[in-house]
Amino acid sequence: MTYLGEGWDSRAELVGGWVERRPRRPEIGPQLVRETVVMPWLAPLLPLPVPVPVVMSHDPLVVRHELVPGELATLNATQGRQLGEFLLALHALPVEEASARGVSPRTLPVERFRGEVLPHVPEGATLLDALPGVPADTLVHGDLGPEHVLGRDGVLTGVIDFGDLHIGDPAVDLAWALHGTPPEFADALAGTYGVTDQLRHRALIWHQLGPWDEVLYGNDIGDPQVAAGGLAGVRDRLKIWVSPTR
The missing domain is CATH 3.90.1200.10 (Aminoglycoside phosphotransferase (APH), C-terminal lobe)
Incomplete structure (x- = not known):
């Protein structure tokens, strides 16, 4: 496990080639869940790779996606x-x-x-x-x-x-x-x-x-x-x- 850092909304760790994100505040939870709904639709329509997260755990909330290289x-x-x-x-x-x-x-x-x-x-x-x-x-x-x-x-x-x-x-x-x-x-x-x-x-x-x-x-x-x-x-x-x- 490698700690990747944290932004205003979530913190991230690299676990076996996957980025795992957790909300820093309760109100960010719905935002992370929304990404798991919208990004699978969005990703195939864009000309560059983007994260496509999935929910790994609801309590506590954890979402993860493959590491985008670069x-x-x-x-x-x-x-x-x-x-x-x-x-x-x-x-x-x-x-x-x-x-x-x-x-x-x-x-x-x-x-x-x-x-x-x-x-x-x-x-x-x-x-x-x-x-x-x-x-x-x-x-x-x-x-x-x-x-x-x-x-x-x-x-x-x-x-x-x-x-x-x-x-x-x-x-x-x-x-x-x-x-x-x-x-x-x-x-x-x-x-x-x-x-x-x-x-x-x-x-x-x-x-x-x-x-x-x-x-x-x-x-x-x-x-x-x-x-x-x-x-x-x-x-x-x-x-x-x-x-x-x-």
Whole structure:
């Protein structure tokens, strides 16, 4: 048994080539069970390997899936094109079928953002003001970042962690991919996916909002250092300006 670490929602161990995950909080249990329902449907429809968990135990809850191979990706142009193809496939899937398997829209904690984050960064008000107009009509990964995109030998080998899968704005999945990656990766992805100026702008909004959740999480677990790290991230991302040529 090898301890793999833990995220905000679950902890993971490697047991004989299988990844076993356990919820860190009771409310995460239904989320893990939902993955065992939706991922068997989703996996064959995507061009990259993804986890397909099964329930091993209900009390305590344990789910497991085969280890998706790879390490943190190097983010080159080839991988950008691969991720663009992956997102095209994911975003084209019928939301009705996802809904039937328990996937729902995400309710954004806007009032908590206003009460717990905005007083520290009042310049972020324009981000919150933009949220009522964003679409919510696409099946999205919901937490696509460098730790969830795996690669090896210059190509992508898989995408992991679908706990935040929901019906939302496709620009959510383009946030880090366009605004937190090297230009060669971002440009290749944008060309493959067909990113419009409107999508790029919304992706920047979501990218800048990313650390706001970290502030709330730090407050929830009573860890001021986590909350302070989130606020530092909020301030850093609010400084991002995107050239109209990118």
